[in-house]
Amino acid sequence: MATQKHYKLHYFDGRGxxxxxxxxxxxxxxxxxDRRIKQSDWPAIKPNTPIGSLPYLEIGSExxxxxxAVAMFLARELGLAAVNHLEExxxxxxxxxxxDVFNQFAKAAYAPPETQADLLQAYxxxxxxxxxxxxxxxxxxxxxxxVGNKLSMADLVCASLLDSQQGAVNQGIxxxxxxxxxxxxxxxxxxxxxxxxxxxxxxx
Amino acid sequence: MATQKHYKLHYFDGRGxxxxxxxxxxxxxxxxxDRRIKQSDWPAIKPNTPIGSLPYLEIGSExxxxxxAVAMFLARELGLAAVNHLEExxxxxxxxxxxDVFNQFAKAAYAPPETQADLLQAYxxxxxxxxxxxxxxxxxxxxxxxVGNKLSMADLVCASLLDSQQGAVNQGIxxxxxxxxxxxxxxxxxxxxxxxxxxxxxxx
Numbered sequence: 001m002a003t004q005k006h007y008k009l010h011y012f013d014g015r016g017x018x019x020x021x022x023x024x025x026x027x028x029x030x031x032x033x034d035r036r037i038k039q040s041d042w043p044a045i046k047p048n049t050p051i052g053s054l055p056y057l058e059i060g061s062e063x064x065x066x067x068x069a070v071a072m073f074l075a076r077e078l079g080l081a082a083v084n085h086l087e088e089x090x091x092x093x094x095x096x097x098x099x100d101v102f103n104q105f106a107k108a109a110y111a112p113p114e115t116q117a118d119l120l121q122a123y124x125x126x127x128x129x130x131x132x133x134x135x136x137x138x139x140x141x142x143x144x145x146x147v148g149n150k151l152s153m154a155d156l157v158c159a160s161l162l163d164s165q166q167g168a169v170n171q172g173i174x175x176x177x178x179x180x181x182x183x184x185x186x187x188x189x190x191x192x193x194x195x196x197x198x199x200x201x202x203x204x
Numbered sequence: 205m206a207t208q209k210h211y212k213l214h215y216f217d218g219r220g221x222x223x224x225x226x227x228x229x230x231x232x233x234x235x236x237x238d239r240r241i242k243q244s245d246w247p248a249i250k251p252n253t254p255i256g257s258l259p260y261l262e263i264g265s266e267x268x269x270x271x272x273a274v275a276m277f278l279a280r281e282l283g284l285a286a287v288n289h290l291e292e293x294x295x296x297x298x299x300x301x302x303x304d305v306f307n308q309f310a311k312a313a314y315a316p317p318e319t320q321a322d323l324l325q326a327y328x329x330x331x332x333x334x335x336x337x338x339x340x341x342x343x344x345x346x347x348x349x350x351v352g353n354k355l356s357m358a359d360l361v362c363a364s365l366l367d368s369q370q371g372a373v374n375q376g377i378x379x380x381x382x383x384x385x386x387x388x389x390x391x392x393x394x395x396x397x398x399x400x401x402x403x404x405x406x407x408x
Contacts, residue, residue: 059290064294064297066296066297068300073290085277085281086268088276089268089273089277090268092272093255093273096273097255134255
């Protein structure tokens, strides 16, 4: 009998760039540890990470960065990638587009005060609506899922980002029925629903 | 007999973000078209691309963006990815780290005059030397290739970026023997050598 692999995901004590990856681990039924690093411990830990950044994944003696490589790796390991090269490319495209939107939010969140309002405005009124339209386009024709009409990592990462939005941005998402239905469909998956109910509270 | 697939790579008339992907197509012996779009034609073409950006790949009726998804897709199709999930993740990590360095160069190249000198300086003296050290680390122990000690997409994209560097940056790369040997090894592959000798001249 094969021993089930044990994954350790290393990240700060927050959702941030790790939460989408956690949803993949959770939905895939992986045996995993949620290693949360204190900001004060990070300088000592950083030199021992694969590329000096978080998140990264540890499997036995191996360590994998970047977040994109970790996400695609886990999707393949846990049966959440796709059945052929073309669908796998579509899954990765969804990941990349999602990170691009996330990065625009992160840029705004950490911007100096004099540019922050403009960046947040551009995020809320341009980047996010464009993303929602993009997702809606991939659900046209009544598809329940984004790639190959079966649940994949693409659905998990998109729903995870969309679900984290607040206020007017969240209302804008809710107004697009196909997209808000996707978010609900993912959140109602038993593993995800249980994770959301029990995940550690955090500031971000 | 299976018909060999036909790939069309769409990009501007330059090396830029497409050259690394072209090296994958060339080394993989693909049947492909090098579609080069004039800047003046781009506004009309943009709405018909998968996510409004270049490069993208066309295969029959399918179109794939992003450059990362295209690169990994072609690597898998053409036998230049890797033999297991873990090595494939390492190949993707090499891609991501390489793009990160490329993006820092692009940011400097398109920066306003008042910040450009500082950004170019940071690229030349921090980002690129760090990248070269990273590559050298993966060649330790006398490996000829970056992942699994066999030629993969990782070698092609790293060598393509490193080979495009000029002046003092190029001299810095040449000073690290294992890294400059990797670049030479890739450039001496018959398909790559022929491509470099015959590729269209371009401004960037």
